Amino acid sequence: MRPLVGITGRRLSASLVHGMDKRFAGRHYDSFFSDYARGVAEAGGIPVHLPFEAGSAEAVERLDGLIITGGQDVHPGRWGGDESAVPADADPRCATMAHDVERDAYEAALIGAAIDRGVPVLGVCRGHQLLNVALGGRLVPDLPPSAVEHYSPNAALTDGEPDHVVTFTPGSLAASVYGGSARVNSWHHQAVDALGSGLVVSGRASDGVVESIELPGLPVLGIQWHPEWQETTDPAFGWLTAAASGTHPNAGPVTAR
Numbered sequence: 001m002r003p004l005v006g007i008t009g010r011r012l013s014a015s016l017v018h019g020m021d022k023r024f025a026g027r028h029y030d031s032f033f034s035d036y037a038r039g040v041a042e043a044g045g046i047p048v049h050l051p052f053e054a055g056s057a058e059a060v061e062r063l064d065g066l067i068i069t070g071g072q073d074v075h076p077g078r079w080g081g082d083e084s085a086v087p088a089d090a091d092p093r094c095a096t097m098a099h100d101v102e103r104d105a106y107e108a109a110l111i112g113a114a115i116d117r118g119v120p121v122l123g124v125c126r127g128h129q130l131l132n133v134a135l136g137g138r139l140v141p142d143l144p145p146s147a148v149e150h151y152s153p154n155a156a157l158t159d160g161e162p163d164h165v166v167t168f169t170p171g172s173l174a175a176s177v178y179g180g181s182a183r184v185n186s187w188h189h190q191a192v193d194a195l196g197s198g199l200v201v202s203g204r205a206s207d208g209v210v211e212s213i214e215l216p217g218l219p220v221l222g223i224q225w226h227p228e229w230q231e232t233t234d235p236a237f238g239w240l241t242a243a244a245s246g247t248h249p250n251a252g253p254v255t256a257r
Contacts, residue, residue: 030049052102059106081141168182
């Protein structure tokens with residue numbers, strides 16, 4: 001059977017939808033970039049969108065794989081960052097880049113349940129950072145200027161700038177998926193700093209910024225770029241669906257730790 005892959009998303013106010021009748025101003029909708037679902041389906045999986053209410057171990061028990069998607073910054077209260085910089089009145093349902101503690105909690109719960117059960121996990125951009133935070137790690141709150149452009153205004157639907165090449169650790173899961181290096185897009189101002197429990201760095205940009213992390217021996221991979229917006233098909237989706245089917249050579253165990 002084709003593997004069932006869960007995909008996380010956002011919750012937003014219906015007032016953000018252009019032309020929405022005012023009667024729906026107090027209602028919310030769940031938002032998922034269709035590119036993730038398309039990537040999973042093209043790789044042979046069945047994509048399933050997960051609302052906040054699906055942030056539970058019971059949901060993970062029915063999944064074969066999990067994608068934690070990109071989006072706004074993880075709230076600094078989760079990783080020991082400076083909370084004074086967070087606007088007190090920013091509503092994540094109405095401001096798309098506002099911190100969303102409810103989203104943080106539901107995705108962190110999914111990460112924990114998936115790791116406990118040996119369900120393959122792919123963390124993308126914010127999801128890569130939240131994977132680190134969920135396991136006790138910290139983040140770089142703002143990357144300093146670098147020769148590598150980490151926040152490209154043209155990040156969507158591109159393979160990235162020529163200088164944005166990630167080099168992978170030989171023998172790592174990331175290297176088995178991408179080879180020795182990969183040119184990627186970039187759209188982030190934060191990055192992984194101190195690693196969470198059990199995680200290792202498996203890929204860095206030329207300026208040393210962490211671009212991929214993983215849990216050795218387990219099917220868990222975090223990548224800082226957006227595979228769903230690479231012009232060239234990104235192999236992350238193929239890895240995830242193969243791992244979810246138990247057919248990838250680096251799929252890891254299929255039972256809980």
